Structure formats: structure tokens, C-alpha cells
Amino acid sequence: MSEQSSVRLDGQGTAAEAVSDEVARSEEASILLDGQKVPFSEGQTIMDAAMAAGTYIPHLCHNPEFKPHGSCRVCTVTVNGRTAAACTMPAQNDQVVETSTEALQTERRRLLQMLFVEGNHVCPACEASGNCQLQAVAYYVGMLSPHYNHFYPQRPVDASHPDFFIDFNRCILCELCVRASRDMDGKDLFAISGRGINSRLVVNSPSGRLGDTDFHTGDKAAHVCPVGAILFKHQGYDKPIGERLYDRQPISEVGDARAAEQGDQSNE
Ligand code: SF4
Ligand code: FES
Secondary structure, three states: OOOOOOOEOOOOOEHHHHHHHHHHHHOOOEEEEOOEEEEOOOOOEHHHHHHHOOOOOOOOOOOOOOOOOOOOOOOEEEEOOEEEEOOOOEOOOOOEEEOOOHHHHHHHHHHHHHHHHHOOOOHHHOOOOOOOHHHHHHHHOOOOOOOOOOOOOOOOEEOOOOOEEEEHHHOOOOOHHHHHHHHHOOOOOEEEEOOHHHOEEEEOOOOOOHHHOOOOOOOHHHHOOOOOOEEEOOOOOOOOOOOOHHHHOOHHHHOOHHHHHHHHHHOO
């Protein structure tokens, strides 16, 4: 062992290690995000780095409290000229990332239009209007019409639970409730059944009804739906439409509905 490397500074490391840490700090890894140098740390995705830097990248199936899922593709960005999902793409030093070119926004509009026509999203009649991430992202990317023909699927509403109902017409299959119930609540109450266009959310109970589960208001899964598919009973229209979260500020400034709502309540 060399004399220098054996010098202990604080009982934790050597002088050589301290110098090397200092060099690493001064050469902090970063990506070029829309022309701005944005630092990231080991293990972060492009979405993590962007969120930490306050840059909004539209997303639906992503929630920073959960492992990335990469299913909705609304967060697609270009990385060194190639498209990638920002929520699953690991940040790497010197990547050149573009988040909001006209081509990307056009693709996002198409994805959102497909989501809107695939379900039955009747915003003016939905309790989640103004708090809905699907609606807010659609506004953000300038979606003005559904463009495609509506499928008008016939899907049920499950009102069997005393405290919740599920409107399957509004489910965008983000799997946040599936992940929350399985990974955080330890209950595994939801699942996706079928494939492709036939995929649908199901309730894991013998009857397939939510009322036959122990789903509870304290469950994480009760609080993660980004649209109006899982809703609480007994508290409809507490806040009038027009005064709700995304009625007042765009999603690019407020962020995810749940986190923003919690911040809102703590400010009241
Ligand atoms: S019910 Fe809500 S949280 Fe669950 S998959 Fe559908 S949209 Fe996502
Ligand atoms: S938010 Fe990245 S794929 Fe859905």
C-alpha cells in the first residue's frame, strides 16, 4: 500500500479516495435535456433526472413511487436522435435528450386520441374532470378532437363496494392500482386479463366484484388511479368543475394529481 493511500482523513477513507471523490463531484454525470445540462445520479432514469430538474415530461403510467412500467409510451422522448420511453431509459452521461419536439407532441396526441376512443371518457360527466391526468395531458399536448372513430365499448360499472366504485369505461390500463395493491398493500386485488385490444382490468375476487374484497380507503391502490376509474363514494363534486387542480394550472406546472392534491391539502 502506498504512503498516500494509507493516510486516513476521517477514519473512513484515504487522501487518494477523497481527491477522487472531489474529481467525481466536479465531473458530475449529466444529460443535455432540451439544451440544458441536467445532472443525474447512478440508477436514475431520464424521467427521474427531468423530474428532479423540474422539467415536465408528459406521462400516464409512471408514478415516481413505483417501479417504471413503460406501457403507455406517452413519455417517449428522443435520446441521441432515437425514440425511447423516458420513464424506463436509464440516464447516461452526455445523452442528448429532446422532450417536446413537434414530432413527439404529435405522437403523444395520437396515443391520447387512441386512449380516448378506446374507452368511454365523457369528461363533462366525470367526477374526475379537472383532476384527471388523461384529460390534463391531452390539454397539455394540444389534443383538440378524438380524430379516430369511437369504439363505444360496453363495459360495466362495479358499485358493489360500500366506499368505492370502479368505472371500467375509464380505465386506461396503466396498472398503477395493480402495482399498488400487489407491491404496497400486499393484497393483489387487481390484475389485467386478456391481451391487446381485449386487455381489461379485473378484480381478484371469486365473484370478480370489488365488494367481495377487503379493499379499503387506506389502501395505496385507492389513491393512485390517474383517471376517474376508481372513485370514492360519498364525496362527489366536493369541488366544482372549474376550480379543480388542472382547471387552475396546467399539469406541466402542477405535476401528478395525487402528489399535487396532497400538497394542496397541506397548504389549506
Ligand atoms: S383503474 Fe385506474 S389505476 Fe387501475 S389500471 Fe385502470 S386507470 Fe390505471
Ligand atoms: S409514462 Fe413512460 S411509458 Fe407510460
